[in-house]
Every structure is written in C-alpha cells, then in structure tokens.
Amino acid sequence: MLQAIIGGLTLGSVYALIALGFNLTYTTTRTLNFAQGDFVSVGAFVGLGTVGVLTAALGADAVGYVWLYALAAVAAALAMGVLGLPLYLAAIRPFAGKPGMSWVVSTIGFGIVLQSAALSVWGLGARMLPAPFGDEVFRVGEAGFRSQELVVLVLAFAILGAFDVAMRRTAIGRCMRAVALNRDAAALMGIDVPRVMAMAFLASSALAGLSGVLVAPILSASLFMGVIIALKGFSAAIIGGLTNPRGCMAGGLLIGLVESLTALWSAQWREIMVFLLVILVLAMAPNGLFGRKLVEKV
Numbered sequence: 075m076l077q078a079i080i081g082g083l084t085l086g087s088v089y090a091l092i093a094l095g096f097n098l099t100y101t102t103t104r105t106l107n108f109a110q111g112d113f114v115s116v117g118a119f120v121g122l123g124t125v126g127v128l129t130a131a132l133g134a135d136a137v138g139y140v141w142l143y144a145l146a147a148v149a150a151a152l153a154m155g156v157l158g159l160p161l162y163l164a165a166i167r168p169f170a171g172k173p174g175m176s177w178v179v180s181t182i183g184f185g186i187v188l189q190s191a192a193l194s195v196w197g198l199g200a201r202m203l204p205a206p207f208g209d210e211v212f213r214v215g216e217a218g219f220r221s222q223e224l225v226v227l228v229l230a231f232a233i234l235g236a237f238d239v240a241m242r243r244t245a246i247g248r249c250m251r252a253v254a255l256n257r258d259a260a261a262l263m264g265i266d267v268p269r270v271m272a273m274a275f276l277a278s279s280a281l282a283g284l285s286g287v288l289v290a291p292i293l294s295a296s297l298f299m300g301v302i303i304a305l306k307g308f309s310a311a312i313i314g315g316l317t318n319p320r321g322c323m324a325g326g327l328l329i330g331l332v333e334s335l336t337a338l339w340s341a342q343w344r345e346i347m348v349f350l351l352v353i354l355v356l357a358m359a360p361n362g363l364f365g366r367k368l369v370e371k372v
Contacts (some may be wrong), residue, residue, distance in 0.1 A: 075168035075338070076204050077159045077219065078334045078335055078337070078338050079331065079334070079335075080219050080223060080227070081219075081223060081226075081252050081334045082227050082327075082330040082331040082333060082334030083327060083330055083331065083334075084223040084224075084227045084292070084330070085231075085289070085292075085330040085333065085334065086310075086327040086328065086330020086331060086333075087226065087230030087231060087234070087238040087325045087326065087327065087330070088226065088230060088285050088288055088299060088303070088307075088312060088326070088330075089303070089306050089307045089309075089310045089325075089326035089327075089329050089330055090230065090234060090314060090322065090323040090324075090326025090327060091230060091233065091234065091260075091281050091282075091284065091285045091288075091307070091324045092281065092282060092303065092304055092306075092307025092308075092310070092324060092326070093158075093307045093308070093310035093311035093314065093323065093325055093328070094109060094112065094234070094237060094278075094280070094281060094311075094321035094322050095107070095110060095273065095277070095278035095279070095281040095282055095307070095321055096110065096160070096273040096278070096307065096308055096311040096316065097311055097316060097318070097319050097322045097323070098123050098250070098275075098277055098319075099166075099274050099275055099278050100311075100316050101250075101253075101254035101274075101316075101317055102250055102253050102254055102270060102271050102272045103166060103274065103275075104170070104275040105166055105169075105170055105177045105181075105289070106181070106183040106308075106345060107161065107181050107275065107278060107279070107325040108178060108182045109161065109181045109185025109188060110164075110185075110278070110279075110282050110300070110304040110307070110308075110365070111185070111186045111187035111301040111302075111304030111305070112186075112189045112192075112297075112299035112300055112301075113154045113157070113158075113185075113188070113282035113286070113301050114217060114282045114283070114285050114299070114300030114304055115189070115192070115286060115295070115296065115297045115298065115299055115301075116157075116188055116189070116192045116283070116285030116286070116291040116294060116297070116300075117150040117151070117153070117154045117282060117283025117284065117285065117286030117287060117298070118150070118153065118203065118287055118289070118295040118300075119149040119195075119201075119286075119295060119297065120146075120149055120154070120283065120286075120287075121143075121146035121147060121149065121150040121197050121203060121287035121290060122146070122155045122196075122201055122203050122290065123140075124146040124149040124150070125143070125145075125146045125203065128142055128219050128349055129138055129142065134181035135191065137371045139204065139206055140206045142206075143203075143287075144206075144254050147229075147257060147284055147287045147288070149285045150283040150286060151280040151281075151282060151283050151287075152280070152283075153283060154279045154280055154282055154283025154284075154286075155277070155279050155280030155283065156276075157188070157279055158276040158277075158278060158279025158280065159272060159275065159276055160273040161181070161184050161275055161279065162271065162275035162276075163173065163272070164180070164184065165180035165181045165183070165184045165212075165269070166178060166180070166271075166275065167271070167272075168180075169251055181269060183282065185204075186205075189297055192239075192297050193297055194296065198294070198296075198297070198364035200294040200295060200296040200299075201294065201296075202291065202294055202295065203287070203290035203291045203295055204289070204291065205220065205221055206222070206225060206291075207223075207226070218368070220292075221287040222291040222292055223292065224286045226289070226291075226292065230288060233281075233284070233332070234323050235317075236314060238319065238320065238323075241319065246270070246273060246370070248273060249265050249270050250270055250273070250274060251316050252265055252272070252315075253267055254317075255272045259302045261351075262297055282300075282304070283298050283366070285303070285307075286300065289303065299366055300319045302345075305325065306329055309325075309329060309348060309349065309352045310322060310325035310326035310328070310329045311325060311362075312325070312327065312352055312355070312356065312362055313325035313328060313351065313362055313363060314326070314328070314362050314364055314365070315361055315362030315363060315364040315365020315366070316361075316364055316365055317361070317362075317365045318362070318364040318365050318366070319366065321362055321363060321364030321365055324363070324364065325362070327352075328333065329348055329351070331345070332347055332348055332351055333345075333348055334344045336348075
C-alpha cells in the first residue's frame with residue numbers, strides 16, 4: 075500500500091505540473107494548448123539528446139550523471155519554453171478573444187508539426203533515460219521505492235512550491251494573476267497583456283518539457299507517450315478546477331493516487347477509474363472541486 079501511495083504521488087506530481095500549465099494558459103488567454111502532450115514527449119527527447127551530447131563530449135565521469143540529468147532538465151525546459159513563444163504567436167494570438175475555437179485546430183496542428191519534426195530526428199523507437207541515482211531500491215518494511223520515484227517526487231513538489239510562491243511574490247506572477255482576473259482592468263493599469271499571455275505559454279511549455287524529463291526514467295520515453303500524460307494532466311486541472319492553480323496541483327495528486335491504488339486491484343481499470351472520477355466531479359461540481367466560474371466583464 076505504501077509503495078502504491080508513493081508511486082501514485084510521484085506520477086501525480088507530474089500530472090500536477092502539466093495541469094498547472096493548462097491553468098496558466100486558460101486563465102490568461104481563455105485558450106488551451108492541445109499540443110501539450112507533444113511538448114512533454116519532445117521535452118523528454120531533448121533531455122535524452124542533451125545527456126548523449128554531453129556524455130560524448132565530456133564523458134559521464136567528467137561531469138557526473140546527476141549533473142547531466144540536471145542539465146538535461148534545464149535544456150528541456152528552455153527548449154520547450156522557447157517553442158512556446160511561436161506556438162502563442164502562430165496558433166493562439168490570431169484567434170484569442172475572437173468567437174469560435176480556431177485555436178483548437180491551430181494548436182493541434184502545431185503539435186503535429188512538432189511531433190513530425192521530432193520523428194524525423196529521433197525515429198519511432200522508445201528509449202529509457204537512465205535514473206540520476208541509478209536503479210537502487212530503497213526499502214521501508216516490505217515496500218520498495220526506486221530512487222527516481224523519490225527524485226521526481228521531491229523535485230516536482232519543489233517546483234510546484236516555487237511556482238506557487240512566484241505567482242504571489244514576483245512582478246510577473248502578479249501580472250499573470252491580474253490578467254487572469256480581468257484583462258481589461260489589467261491593461262488600464264499599464265500591464266502589457268499580450269506579453270503576459272506570451273509568458274504564460276512560455277511557462278506552460280517549459281513545465282511540459284520539464285515533466286517529460288522527470289517521467290522519462292520511470293516510463294519508456296517515446297514520441298507518443300505525451301498524449302495520455304497530458305490528457306491526465308488536463309483531467310487533473312478539470313477535477314481540481316481549471317481556474318485554481320492549487321486546485322490543479324491537488325487534482326494531479328488525486329489522479330495519481332487513484333491510478334496507483336486502482337492498479338493494486340486491477341491494472342486494466344486504472345484509466346477507467348480516472349475518467350470515471352472526472353465524469354463524477356463534473357456532474358457534481360462543473361467548475362471542479364476548487365474552481366470558480368470565470369465571468370468576462372464588459
């Protein structure tokens with residue numbers, strides 16, 4: 075049971091990071107990035123490529139694999155964050171605030187382009203990113219935990235905590251919150267709303283890329299793995315409340331626990347229970363457990 079709880083919290087923390095990315099883009103632009111799964115997958119392969127290049131150039135012993143993994147995570151976050159800007163400019167900005175949902179098709183199209191480009195570089199095969207502390211298993215009683223699970227859990231919680239503080243204590247965080255509350259009022263206060271929207275997509279894409287590197291040593295990295303991971307991240311945002319960042323975090327952890335504990339009974343029921351939970355929450359609380367209805371003031 076303890077092993078299942080730790081495993082669930084580990085994957086749940088990754089879902090929480092992705093859910094937070096959905097929260098950022100939705101509250102600032104009222105749109106969603108349906109290419110988020112492709113950013114997760116490509117981020118994992120950018121991390122793999124970074125490790126491969128640095129190992130070939132310097133040797134693993136020269137740098138140390140822990141540092142290689144850290145650099146891979148930074149490289150993936152930076153690369154995907156940079157790609158988030160053209161995503162916003164090409165697929166979101168022309169359609170944001172306009173009637174219709176053209177941005178749905180445009181973000182899906184951007185994801186297809188990104189995935190196709192990545193396939194031409196890395197191919198179809200799945201790969202495993204080695205864990206930074208090896209495959210050592212820690213035991214507490216009869217429960218065993220891989221080092222990577224603990225690393226992901228600690229790092230993800232640290233990132234979530236830092237992000238929560240940044241949104242409340244930094245200038246850009248306060249600007250994002252102001253735009254989320256009322257874009258017109260934020261513009262009248264001198265906030266550069268388009269710039270804040272672009273920063274939201276940059277941060278959301280960076281979180282997706284970072285999530286890919288975190289999960290790659292646990293799951294086999296492939297350019298198709300991000301779809302289901304992003305779908306569960308989106309489900310976490312729906313359950314917790316798409317308008318509430320802390321609710322999104324809680325939703326991610328809840329989905330991870332439900333998935334892991336269900337697997338103790340039957341692995342085939344994991345996805346079924348997750349999406350039954352989504353349906354149940356939407357039926358009882360349409361705005362999510364901690365969400366609120368956004369009202370556009372005119």
